[in-house]
Amino acid sequence: MAEASTRRSRRRPVLDNELLEDFLHAPVAVLAAVITLGFFLAALFAPWVAPHDPFDLAAVNLLDALLPPAWLEGGDGRFPLGTDDQGRDVLSTIIYGARISLGVGVASVLLAIAIGVPLGLVAGYAGGRVDAVIMRIADVQLSFPAILIALLIDGVARGLLPRELHDELAIYVLIFAIGVSGWVQYARTVRGSTLVERRKEYVQAARLIGVSAPAIMLRHILPNVLGPVLVIATIHLALAIITEATLSFLGVGVPPTQPSLGTLIRIGNDYLFSGEWWITIFPGAALAILVLAVNLLGDWLRDALNPRLR
Amino acid sequence: MLAFVLRRLAQALLVMLTVGLIAFALFRYVGDPINNLVGQETSLAEREALRERLGLNDPFFVQYARFLANAARGDFGFSYIYRRPVAELIAERLPATLELSFAAALLALLVGIPMGVYTALRRRGVLAQGFMMVSLVGVSIPTFLIGILLILVFGVLLRWLPTFGRGEVVELGWWTTGLLTVSGLKALIMPAVTLALFQMTLIMRLVRAEMLEVLRTDYIRFARARGLKSRTIHFGHALKNTLVPVMTITGLQLGSIIAFAIITESVFQWPGMGLLFVQAINEVDIPVMAAYLMLIALFFVIINLVVDILYYLVDPRLRADRAVAHGHG
Numbered sequence: 001m002a003e004a005s006t007r008r009s010r011r012r013p014v015l016d017n018e019l020l021e022d023f024l025h026a027p028v029a030v031l032a033a034v035i036t037l038g039f040f041l042a043a044l045f046a047p048w049v050a051p052h053d054p055f056d057l058a059a060v061n062l063l064d065a066l067l068p069p070a071w072l073e074g075g076d077g078r079f080p081l082g083t084d085d086q087g088r089d090v091l092s093t094i095i096y097g098a099r100i101s102l103g104v105g106v107a108s109v110l111l112a113i114a115i116g117v118p119l120g121l122v123a124g125y126a127g128g129r130v131d132a133v134i135m136r137i138a139d140v141q142l143s144f145p146a147i148l149i150a151l152l153i154d155g156v157a158r159g160l161l162p163r164e165l166h167d168e169l170a171i172y173v174l175i176f177a178i179g180v181s182g183w184v185q186y187a188r189t190v191r192g193s194t195l196v197e198r199r200k201e202y203v204q205a206a207r208l209i210g211v212s213a214p215a216i217m218l219r220h221i222l223p224n225v226l227g228p229v230l231v232i233a234t235i236h237l238a239l240a241i242i243t244e245a246t247l248s249f250l251g252v253g254v255p256p257t258q259p260s261l262g263t264l265i266r267i268g269n270d271y272l273f274s275g276e277w278w279i280t281i282f283p284g285a286a287l288a289i290l291v292l293a294v295n296l297l298g299d300w301l302r303d304a305l306n307p308r309l310r
Numbered sequence: 311m312l313a314f315v316l317r318r319l320a321q322a323l324l325v326m327l328t329v330g331l332i333a334f335a336l337f338r339y340v341g342d343p344i345n346n347l348v349g350q351e352t353s354l355a356e357r358e359a360l361r362e363r364l365g366l367n368d369p370f371f372v373q374y375a376r377f378l379a380n381a382a383r384g385d386f387g388f389s390y391i392y393r394r395p396v397a398e399l400i401a402e403r404l405p406a407t408l409e410l411s412f413a414a415a416l417l418a419l420l421v422g423i424p425m426g427v428y429t430a431l432r433r434r435g436v437l438a439q440g441f442m443m444v445s446l447v448g449v450s451i452p453t454f455l456i457g458i459l460l461i462l463v464f465g466v467l468l469r470w471l472p473t474f475g476r477g478e479v480v481e482l483g484w485w486t487t488g489l490l491t492v493s494g495l496k497a498l499i500m501p502a503v504t505l506a507l508f509q510m511t512l513i514m515r516l517v518r519a520e521m522l523e524v525l526r527t528d529y530i531r532f533a534r535a536r537g538l539k540s541r542t543i544h545f546g547h548a549l550k551n552t553l554v555p556v557m558t559i560t561g562l563q564l565g566s567i568i569a570f571a572i573i574t575e576s577v578f579q580w581p582g583m584g585l586l587f588v589q590a591i592n593e594v595d596i597p598v599m600a601a602y603l604m605l606i607a608l609f610f611v612i613i614n615l616v617v618d619i620l621y622y623l624v625d626p627r628l629r630a631d632r633a634v635a636h637g638h639g
Contacts, residue, residue, distance in 0.1 A: 140325055140328060143325065143565075143610050143611075143614060144569070144606075144607070144610065145565075145566045145569045145570065147569065147570070147572075147573075148569045148572075148606065151572070151587075151588075151591060152599070152603065154591065155591035155594070155599050156336060156340055158591065158592075158594050159336070159340035159596060160340055242452045245452055245454075245455075246452055246453070246454055246573055249452075249454045249573075249576075250454075250572070250573065250576050250588050251588070251592060252588070252591050265454070265455065265458065269458060272458065272461065272462055272466060273466055273473075275466075277462055280458060280462075281459075281462070284455045284458065284459075287452065287455065288447075288450055288451045288452075288455060291450040291451075291452070292446070292447060292450035292451075295446065295449065295450050296446070299446075
């Protein structure tokens with residue numbers, strides 16, 4: 001009986017009512033989800049949500065530069081979190097910055113999934129030499145931190161592309177760099193799950209009635225390995241956002257014309273010593289809260305989908 | 311033992327050859343090395359002569375082999391930006407990065423292990439729960455942001471610590487150290503804490519998880535039944551057995567500390583290799599990038615190798631095959 005129930009729970013679909021019920025009973029997870037959703041919505045509808053358009057040169061006034069937050073002396077009610085050196089509203093630049101940060105984060109997670117999941121499926125299902133080659137590449141890549149690989153890809157892109165073209169394509173280069181640096185986790189997890197699934201009766205049965213290997217992998221095995229992928233994707237999103245912010249902070253990420261949260265922190269960092277702390281600290285706080293919320297969500301999801309902890 | 315070490319060595323060599331290939335491809339095919347060496351006014355014939363003299367017309371494998379041979383001797387050519395030998399540039403910057411990395415690793419261990427043990431033993435305690443919360447928040451704040459916060463609080467507001475550079479350094483042969491002067495030590499505090507925080511939370515969580523796992527095992531229960539003191543059980547039996555995985559992870563993390571020093575060095579303008587590397591990427595200084603890459607790969611490979619061998623020496627189960635052989639012989 002006990003064995004039957006663990007078996008059922010391990011194969012349970014990613015979304016079902018039980019999971020939803022768990023979720024509603026975890027206040028931290030709900031709060032994290034609300035914050036994450038809030039960031040996504042604000043980023044998606046930035047032009048309508050933000051009080052100002054910080055990139056409309058006609059609307060930005062240099063006379064408003066370096067105003068402190070509204071509640072401090074010298075603050076201006078029009079700019080609740082103050083303004084930066086060019087007179088842009090800090091709150092608005094954060095909302096537009098979150099748009100770039102989340103966009104790059106989500107896109108690079110999707111890219112990592114698109115590379116890692118098929119490779120993991122093939123490695124696990126085919127086995128033998130294919131498996132050995134894929135996993136050896138994964139091992140080598142895994143022995144270096146993702147940020148170093150992303151930095152390197154970015155450096156190569158700078159060498160290969162002319163300056164203006166690189167600035168134009170910077171966001172795509174960044175997505176590529178972060179995506180490629182993160183595929184290994186997915187491949188290893190999917191491979192492990194595939195090795196288990198491959199031996200099960202339903203796969204044997206499908207094979208016996210002549211279903212082709214790609215069809216078995218896609219239609220039969222893939223749905224059963226998606227749970228762990230979702231968990232990794234959530235935690236990876238937090239990491240991807242941090243990586244993007246770090247690269248942009250180091251000055252090798254997105255160009256200042258389309259600032260992400262990391263770029264904003266980099267710009268504000270120059271004003272830290274003259275006392276204009278709000279230009280750095282508010283984007284920094286936004287970044288930390290966003291990453292913390294996504295991390296908490298990922299932690300909860302990992303525990304909720306882990307059959308051993310149930 | 312010998313077979314194990316040899317197999318590991320072969321793997322390490324393979325990794326180095328692969329990284330060498332990437333570094334070589336970077337060096338040879340990203341941008342034209344000739345264009346980066348000569349000025350605008352050099353004629354085509356002169357360029358061709360230089361190309362021939364530098365062996366850039368040789369077959370791929372000949373060039374690759376030459377690159378590796380030079381790299382093994384520490385010769386990575388000239389930096390495009392500084393117009394100086396790359397090896398010299400890196401040798402200048404190496405002590406700063408290594409001192410920072412080891413200080414951070416030591417700090418992470420000295421604080422992380424006791425915190426891990428404490429949170430495992432007083433699982434429901436308020437302070438332990440607090441540590442766990444702080445560690446989750448710590449993981450979520452990017453390294454560079456922690457550095458900026460420290461600068462704001464201790465550098466700008468309180469003015470206790472310097473916010474950039476290494477302070478005064480003392481030369482010991484080719485090695486420069488900041489550990490022997492007051493200003494050098496003061497300058498080390500904030501960068502080391504910044505770099506250590508993430509590893510500290512990692513070690514704390516690891517020690518905690520391992521301790522909890524070990525405390526559940528039968529031999530701990532028997533030790534309790536035998537009436538041994540809690541202190542003996544916790545530190546003599548439990549902690550000792552958690553140290554193997556901790557040692558492995560810390561060893562492996564040493565490599566990523568050196569890599570993550572890139573970020574910390576940028577925040578604090580610490581004159582190490584990481585700062586050099588970021589500048590090299592910004593300026594597309596390929597020889598510096600290639601050299602840094604190979605050096606970091608070498609660090610990683612050596613650390614992996616040492617950790618594997620230590621692991622083998624410490625954990626008797628991995629030596630089972632040898633014990634069997636001896637038993638029968």
